[in-house]
Amino acid sequence: MNEWPALLQRAQLGDKQAYQRFLTEALPFLRSRARRYVSAQQVEDLVQDVLLTVHRILHSYQYDLPVEPWLSGILRHKYYESWRELAKGTWQPLAEDDSWHPVADFAEESQADAVTRVLAPLNAEQAQALFATKVAELSVQETANLMQRSVAWVKVNVHRAIVLLRTELTEEP
Incomplete structure (x- = not known):
């Protein structure tokens, strides 16, 4: 493991033997790390x-x-990438049934009061x-431009607002 940085440096310069030696030595490390993420049947993949x-x-x-964190990061990234691919194939849209939406019969002025509250x-x-x-359905980028803030700032504040509202709405009166 101590020689891995030198082997990779030589491999970057075109030394095929150094690259082969690195790959041979890295295999047990990668297999042991992969076992943390997937079953034994999926390790090799x-x-x-x-x-x-x-x-x-x-x-x-x-x-x-150091090489180990670099390899571990690649392994972790590939693991999560495989899960995203799997999730893409199994995702099913919800049925066009609106029965799960909360229904409130408010007069227009009481709706404004409820939203304000x-x-x-x-x-x-x-x-x-x-x-x-969420209401005007602007993109995060459009909202950031409109508010003259960064995209990250908009995302953080929307998330915080949702968490706060969820907490407020689920608390018992």
Whole structure:
């Protein structure tokens, strides 16, 4: 393991023997790490995905950094990528049944009062971000431009607003 950075550096320069030696020595490490994520039957598939990725991004390795975290990061990324792919294939849209939506029969003026009461715990910027993204259905980028804030700021404030509202609405009166 101590020689891995030097082997990878030589491999980046085209030394095929150094690359082969690195791959041979890295296999047991990758297999043991892969067992943390997948069943024994899936270890080899995950390791092969990692090795293909290592081959593709070998040029990105910085030889002054440790190899193990770099390999572990690739392994973790490939694991989560495989789960995303699996989830894409099994996702089913909800039926067009609106029966699960809460129904409230409010007069128009009482609707405004109810919305005002529900949004009261939010600060003005959280309420604006939430309204823009969820009610006006603007994208996060459009909301960020409108509010002259960053995309990350909008995402954080919308998330915080939703968490706060969820807490407020689920508490017993």
